[in-house]
Amino acid sequence: MKTAVHLSHILQQEVDGFTSAIERAETIRSSIFRHDWKQLTESLEKMEKLSGYLTALENERVHVFEKLRNEVEAGPSAGFYTVVVQLPKDEQDLVSELFRKLKSQVLQLQGVVWSIDAYTRSISTTIYDILQEIFPHKRGTMYSKSGKKRSTDNDPLVVNHQL
Numbered sequence: 001m002k003t004a005v006h007l008s009h010i011l012q013q014e015v016d017g018f019t020s021a022i023e024r025a026e027t028i029r030s031s032i033f034r035h036d037w038k039q040l041t042e043s044l045e046k047m048e049k050l051s052g053y054l055t056a057l058e059n060e061r062v063h064v065f066e067k068l069r070n071e072v073e074a075g076p077s078a079g080f081y082t083v084v085v086q087l088p089k090d091e092q093d094l095v096s097e098l099f100r101k102l103k104s105q106v107l108q109l110q111g112v113v114w115s116i117d118a119y120t121r122s123i124s125t126t127i128y129d130i131l132q133e134i135f136p137h138k139r140g141t142m143y144s145k146s147g148k149k150r151s152t153d154n155d156p157l158v159v160n161h162q163l
Helices: 002-034 037-071 080-084 089-134
Strands: none
Touching (some): 002 037, 002 089, 080 089
16 A cells, blocks of 8 residues: 555554654753763753654644545544554554654653653752752742842732723
8 A cells, every 4th residue: 555655665664763862962961961961951952853754743643544544445443553454464563663662762851851851850959959958049030131239128019901
């Protein structure tokens, strides 16, 4: 089936794209660990472009899958494997293998992103706790846009955005 071949090409592109995203996320993580802010900025910009590419591929994959689902006359709620088992054996094997690889890549990327999140949250919490211990009198201090301390003993100001 021509649509199944098209779907397999898209899945392969997604697998390759997620492999790149995992590598980029690992670079982001190592940049954070090494405090290499220049490389971090560059990596984040590249990851943003890659994210747009992967989103476009995902949208195309959804569209092609819907077309394939209609071709095999499966219902609109039929899942991936329900549709795939209706393909010829060789196409079924290829598409299923690529889909499993894609799911694995997504989980790997989630793991790397989770480790970045856990590290940055723990560092942020640790720094906050240290600052609270060192400067307890600064707790609740407000600062102006220019960075100068401003008093907080005034009543809060309520702004009416409807005017």
